[in-house]
Amino acid sequence: MTSPIVKLSRLVVTLVVAAGLSACSAAQINEPTEVSPSTTPSIAQWRGPLQMSDASQVLLMIGDIAIVSDNSGVRLWGVDLSSLSVLWTTDSGWTIPVMGDATGLVVTTDTNVTVYNPRTGDVIGQAPLTPRVPEPVETPTFSPSGSFTPTSTPPFAAPTAPQTLPPTWESLYWAGNGYLVMGNESDNSVCARAMSDPGKCLWTASNMWTPSADFVGLSSYVIGGKWVNTADGIRDLATGEPASFGSDVGLTPAGPIYYIGTSPDRVFRMTSLAQVMGAGPGTATPWDVTNDKAISAAVPADVVDTASASPMYVAVVNQADSANTVTAYSWASGQQLWQRDNLFAWSTQIGLDGGVYLGTTGLGFDRSLLMLNAATGEQLRQVPDSDQVNAAGGGLIFIATNAVDAYDNATGRLQWTAELPGDVNGGQLFATTHYLGLMSSSMDIWVMDI
DSSP: OOOOOOOBSSSOBOOOOOSOOEEEOSSOOOOOOOOOOOSOOOOOOEEEEEEOTTEEEEEEEETTEEEEEETTSOEEEEEETTTTEEEEEEEOSOOOSEEEETTEEEEEOSSEEEEEOTTTOOEEEEEEOOOBOOOOOOOOOBOTTSOBOOOSSSSOOOOOOOOOOOOBOEEEEEEETTEEEEEETTTTEEEEEETTBTTSOSEEEEOOOOOOHHHHSSOSSEETTTEEEETTEEEETTTOOBOSSOTTOEEETTEEEEEEEEETTEEEEEEOOHHHHOSSOEEEEEEETTTTEESSOOEEESEEEOOTTOSEEEEEEOOTTSOOEEEEEETTTOOEEEEEESOEEOOHHHHHTTTEEEEEESOGGGOEEEEEETTTOOEEEEEOOSSOEEEEETTEEEEESSEEEEEETTTOOEEEEEEOSTTOOOEEEEEOSSEEEEEETTSEEEEEEO
């Protein structure tokens, strides 16, 4: 899995937020409790800077390697955070989207798809993406009297006037586990390919519309790195064989049905109504993929998030006034644990990996980041600052304004505070299991061991 990266300007988190905050649940929620800072401030020192004057942003993390791009997405760098050095660089034309994991970094341009070793930059596989130009559209011609003149025996074929139409290329949907999934708009197909031979489809199926991952919270094409949503049912990523579940996927009169998941055994059956039909929220149902049945009842959801080992999941309903309703449920029983209105769900996968759930409330300079007890909804901490950026790694949640505060992801307790390095006053914060990184507004990279 790739790590989420939040880009900012002067440490302003790039989020859409909702006004106000209220709380309600099936059970009584305790009053907000402030957590005392830890008395052990073990603060590491920043290393750097690594000067990267042409760089613009960190696209994704693969282990402890940061994949960095320039402003136009033409040039890429692989930066090792352990040594704070550039491992490789490549100029390959327009390179967004960029996806992958330790098995390969997949880069698509307007002419080819290339798979790189993310540590060495060596090419693992490459193939051209040949555009398919649609067939000319037949346009009938008419005689001066206005009557149609057939040019052949029935069924008549009208004379054609070739039209110039833009070619269509394949699109990269997902990459990981040694495979990539691509869709072809021209024939509405989807196929899986091995990273070592990206020019060959291992199997092909009909492409299926699914909501963008930005809306559903998880990848809406590939489930847990193992299964793929297609219009022909759920397919095994490696073989293309039908999965033991998901034969009902597709567009229905009630809207699309599809499946999402963080791992092969943490899967939701999703319906989507609001995004397609404006008919209210869709639903999310925790799904037993072995026995192809619901684990618990469906719940209202436009967005759903969980972590692979979490005992709970969170469903978000996008209200008409952009004030979200966030509800937490038990994964095993489906019991509602807590609910909050007017809360913008930030990155639940960060919070649900531990005991802290992150949300944002307020607008502009009144924006605050909330830390909630993920099991009860109890407010642990409120950070009332509009100029903040967040990241998580090594069991810590990092919140940066004029300094970086590190909080325990299990308890919400403040562990330590570190000043920003040098004269840095803005940039992009990112983290791995071992390192906290900062790309400054002057395009220098600083790293702290965590």
